[in-house]
Amino acid sequence: MKLTENTAIVLRNANYRENDRMLTLFSPARGRIEAAARGSRKPKSPLIAASELFALGDYLLYEKDGRNTVTSVQLTETFYPLRNDFERLTCGMYLLETCEAVIQPGKAEHELFMLLLYTLSRLAFSEQPWRSLLTGYLIHFAAIQGFRPRLSHCVRCGRRLLPDAPRYFDAQEGGTVCPSCRVRQPVITAGEVQFLMRALEGGSSTWVENEGEKAPLPLMRAYVEQRLEKPIHSGKMLQ
Ligand SMILES: [Zn+2]
Numbered sequence: 281m282k283l284t285e286n287t288a289i290v291l292r293n294a295n296y297r298e299n300d301r302m303l304t305l306f307s308p309a310r311g312r313i314e315a316a317a318r319g320s321r322k323p324k325s326p327l328i329a330a331s332e333l334f335a336l337g338d339y340l341l342y343e344k345d346g347r348n349t350v351t352s353v354q355l356t357e358t359f360y361p362l363r364n365d366f367e368r369l370t371c372g373m374y375l376l377e378t379c380e381a382v383i384q385p386g387k388a389e390h391e392l393f394m395l396l397l398y399t400l401s402r403l404a405f406s407e408q409p410w411r412s413l414l415t416g417y418l419i420h421f422a423a424i425q426g427f428r429p430r431l432s433h434c435v436r437c438g439r440r441l442l443p444d445a446p447r448y449f450d451a452q453e454g455g456t457v458c459p460s461c462r463v464r465q466p467v468i469t470a471g472e473v474q475f476l477m478r479a480l481e482g483g484s485s486t487w488v489e490n491e492g493e494k495a496p497l498p499l500m501r502a503y504v505e506q507r508l509e510k511p512i513h514s515g516k517m518l519q
Pocket residue numbers: 434435436437438439457458459460461
């Protein structure tokens with residue numbers, strides 16, 4: 281048995297027994313951690329806030345026989361303003377679910393963790409439109425997970441595509457296709473490609489639509505979601 285201190289964020293919680301919760305934590309150093317928060321549903325429990333979704337803090341865990349129990353938490357952030365806006369809250373839950381779909385026990389994910397925190401911060405504490413923010417998140421998510429889409433060449437014949445040339449998006453192949461190679465792939469406009477390329481170069485505060493750009497959220501969602509092994513339930517509520 282041992283005690284470990286882990287910076288982590290709550291991605292999921294599930295009630296069990298009368299007063300307890302099982303938490304799925306995302307630790308940048310240790311990836312996925314399941315931990316029991318005993319008594320956390322009692323009105324006076326010190327673990328109430330720390331067992332809610334989006335709770336970020338230093339979780340002191342007691343580990344025995346491969347099971348973790350939360351002993352105490354130093355909370356640093358709860359992203360509380362998300363609770364005041366249904367669309368932004370749903371978008372935040374979507375971010376948590378996509379992370380939960382890829383993290384593994386014992387596998388560090390520092391870059392993904394920072395991506396999640398930066399995106400959640402903009403979502404909770406800025407007026408930035410959530411659709412372009414989420415689209416920027418998704419292209420970075422794809423890049424971190426090793427399936428960054430190719431946007432300047434045709435993924436089938438390899439031909440270079442000029443910035444204003446017509447092109448289509450092939451989610452299976454992971455990038456754009458030229459008119460000669462197109463079968464049924466949907467159009468991706470020059471303004472959409474421009475948004476994605478620029479979003480890849482910058483941080484979360486730059487994920488806004490500049491003049492002539494458009495954030496291709498449905499395309500990026502379809503692209504990322506088909507690479508994940510689990511359905512993203514909160515996606516159904518995002519319109
Ligand atoms: Zn082609």
